[in-house]
Amino acid sequence: MPKHTRRLLRGTGLVCALVLGASACGGSDDDPGQKKVGSGDIRAALKKGGTVTVWAWEPTLKQVEADFEEKYPKVDVKIVNAGTNNDQYKALQNAISAKKGVPDVAQIEYYALSQYALTKSVTDLSAFGADKLAESYSPGPWNAVKNGDGIYGLPMDSGPMALFYNKKVFDKHDIAVPTTWDEYVEAGRKLHKADPKAYITSDVGDAGLTTSLLWQAGSHPYKVDGTKVGIDFTDAGAKKYTDTWQRLIDEKLVAPVTGWSDDWYKGLGDGTIATLPIGAWMPANFASGVKGAEGDWRAAPLPQWTKGADVSAENGGSSLALPELGKNKELAYAFVEYANSGAGVQTRIKDGAFPATTKDLGSKAFQDTEFPYFGGQKANKIFAESAAKVPADWKYLPYQVYANSVFNDTVGKSYVSGTKLTQGLKAWQDSSVKYGGEQGFTVEK
Template structure:
């Protein structure tokens, strides 16, 4: 599965930006609940049958849909790939604005969910059964679907971060795999000194990666309380990340290669890109896209800001949400529960997805799985431990889709020498705050 949460360089359409405006005006209102009125009974709805339209790009859902239809003979599901990330969000918001063509269920990445929840485009699932699922999912994904007082999706997967590294490169040059970020900077210098063609990683300015790093560093730059939004990209965690990463930028130790490009895949295969600090969904991407790296790559815990710590963060991941416009919310929720908390979970794991459910992450079968691509390493041991150590307290902006779209125009200038990362984050803060104020939010620092 390729879970592209990083859309920093893509312009956001007026339709998507409208979601933030809708969110601002809707914040003062009680969120609509799909379970109002009579007691909800998703199981009965599944038995009764009906038609659903699901918009999602995640490939393992194809088998899940087939299995759900087979288990519920009267159910017919149309699975539509309306685009990945922002492409789908644009189409989704256009449909919402037009009042027609809205699917019953949509895949929404965690960073984008608050924007759709506050705009009342997605339904509160609390009374449909989601209110009983506390503890079913790991803390990071579960907190991401809880917006205000409502639950606006069920976690489909998660992206607890780890260090993916080319063991062959580190061994060849006698460089120790880093356990702290200071060691990571030292390793970057050692690898470059040993081979001028080797970069410890690639980065051209990525909002998703930057916020994940700030998250792990203990930063909480985005806080939301009703229509009051605080943006502080000068807090301790943000500063810690910026100052550390600036060392790599100043010495040109990071390859200026965009992730998911042909050059990126080539670098991962030939060893010129030595590490990726990325979400737990990455193994399947390496296996399918970097055949030349088979047997060379390994996974280690995410480097720490202080030696001895075990804090991690999320990078990527999506929920399935029921659209408020759906006329079949109970059946839609029954599908969500099957796909994300029922039998569909194992189906998706078998297809290469990384789960967000605690039961699977703690199972001996999952943790003990050996990965031939990674030299027989039990990769999930590392990834499951990371999922348990995600720092609590993180939140996204209610207009994070827009904020991410302007990252390269602001903070991203540090990657091309136009400013420092510290100053770039300040520019990002100011531009995001201005947009929030235009949409009716009260912005503080």
Template sequence: MSMTTNRRRVLRGSAVAAALALTLTACGGTDRADEGSGSGGGSAAEGDLSGDLLVWAWDSTVPDVATAFEEANPGVDIEIVNAGTGNDQYTALQNAIQAGSGVPDLAQIEYFAIPQFAIGEGLADIGSMGASDLEDSFTPGPWSSVAINGGVYGLPLDSGPMALFYNEAVFAEHGVEIPTTWDEYLEAARALHAADPNLYITNDTGDAGFTTSMIWQAGGHPYEVDGTNVTVDFDTPEVAQFTDLWQTMIDEELLAPVTSWSDDWNQGLGNGTIATLTIGAWMPTNLENGAPAAEGDWRVAPMPQWEAGADLVTSENGGSALSVTSASQNADLAYAFLEFASVDEGVQIRVDGGAFPATVAELESEEFLGKEFPYFGNQKLNEVLAESAKAVAPGWQYLPYQVYANSIFNDNVGSAYVSGASLSDGIASWQDATIAYGNEQGFTVD
């Protein structure tokens, strides 16, 4: 998710199933709420840009990008609507598509959710509009998330390569080394908690995104998708590598029982009782806003590795694209704005607003890499984060109904954090539930 200023919100159970249930038939015939908004809109290819656009986005930098686009194109009027963050917006978008009215021209969609809307034909394939030529503009992880089944269903806005955010003051106070491997991470967790029972190396009460990102880094590929044929398999050594580590953390009570994005979470990040976060590169602005009392204490290091001395391997955690909807009556103009926001002038506007880019040019620029962050003790943390972006393990795929799968994660795995149930058993239950749901929706799932 693009987490520039917003929190994850999770819908569970039947509400998600009802709102986000897929059909494998076209969702065509939908229309914008204000019919005719595309009338008079010129072709982006001809450079005659005029007309109206409706954009659904929760990211706080998108309105500034829209303003800049309007200033460059006086005949264009863009309305930005925050229809909710993450799943809240996906529910609204799916409802609008099914109702055939109120669908925006463009929508911000997290990478894990794109396949769900693409396979339901709610998103336009923009490959032939020029998007296919932009592959080399983006880092591989975000690009692979928008390029699906031979089509392109959005352009990356940002990315979330993972790194270790850590409270340097806490580690220094207790004489604990910053971990470079997951074995060292476990030992650091034990040392910190032994030094102060109120101190935890991190928090976790069950998070589908974090769990899959950890499995991704370990080299796992639990999801294989070929059109409507899907394989879900969590019974692999890579999954066991993560569950064995995390089960030990749970059993030894080394994880703060605090839910991410809560007030208690921000308090723990601010007072030092939560000492690290292994999380996406979009986190800096959230730390600055959520834990201002800890300014100067936090730093960023590479994500701990499963194998000491090996080349850096990371994974993605969050990030989002902007996608043109199939219902747009002004697709040329929508695509022109999309390019402006994702590869042209809009990128720097978003970076200046705190977003972490998915574009190679920005990630390699001296200005970007040399930026000092006062909150992080003037560390040039983009150097670390850009290296993480280059090291993302290839080949990851999401389910074409990942929104639903994530929504039932804690229904199956959550008990491992509170009642002594096995984490591996919970993940096996999650696997069975996602297989059953996929088959119910018309996929062929093994």
């Protein structure tokens, strides 16, 4: 993972409340051109036209761009790939600091958005009526874009978690699909005993997976109140995670393979990596990157930390936000709402995106979609149910971008040495506490 500058937040005015939580009200209008809101008349802005620069790496936005320009011919949308996640965030911060070249719209992942909201680098979209869209989105993504009383982006997609498993491998070794994480460990033992070259999953330390599993386990490691931050990886939820994942590490039941590497794709293809707990956006990556295993894989609900529970979590996902220094805010918001709440959502779903919008998640057409890669399984039903079961009380640090960048230097050691996972998390906590203090936060632990 690329290292992030330690000066990312320095000197940017760390003020604003970070009290995250879902609210409920309103609905959505598919045509932002019919709205008169806040600082200007969107309909008049669309009629007048202009240019909207969008920094985003999400490929499904290209067709949305074309459709939007066809509907509003006087608007020129320019989508620029300024890099993926951390690379773009660095470029965006540089542009903001220089007050030059700032885009009108920026793709910002949920874990990173609060940082930009805290520093007032992105615009509160409430003035455009975004606060009325609460019921339009599933709880996890909406919670992520809501910061205090402000809405600092619209959810573009979501990543409700599921367990992808190789049915061919499971059937060969007579392994039942695990419904709890204890059963998952047992499945790993049975598989590895039957075939020492096969592993239940791969993991060399992944910040996103770790925080997602903590989220599902009911852990609340991060407490945020404005510039007051608490970090503690020792609560009961965290213990559930560390106890279980430590067994997988100690018994060498997880393949020491880095995610998204050539070896990782190979393992998914040849059955030596038998499961993948990850977000619902993964199917397109299976279809493009693991073509030889088509028909072997299926999706199942995420195993539970407590037998009989029914809880999920989010893993990944992005918003579209309006940088405060961007121009043409009415046009920018019109594009964002079209892409993330209007007709653009269906366009993106057709191109493989996983929606955050409840009407699409709940639609019969969406849930009845058959996935040839998964043997015709209607996997969206599982994903949609997962989205509805995500607790809306999770919080990220307002400098999670930095925290994630040092994950492999701290927790990652637990996968390659005798360092216990609890010790790795403590090192991650200490590093995050130290950095927060350097940035002007009051940090408790």
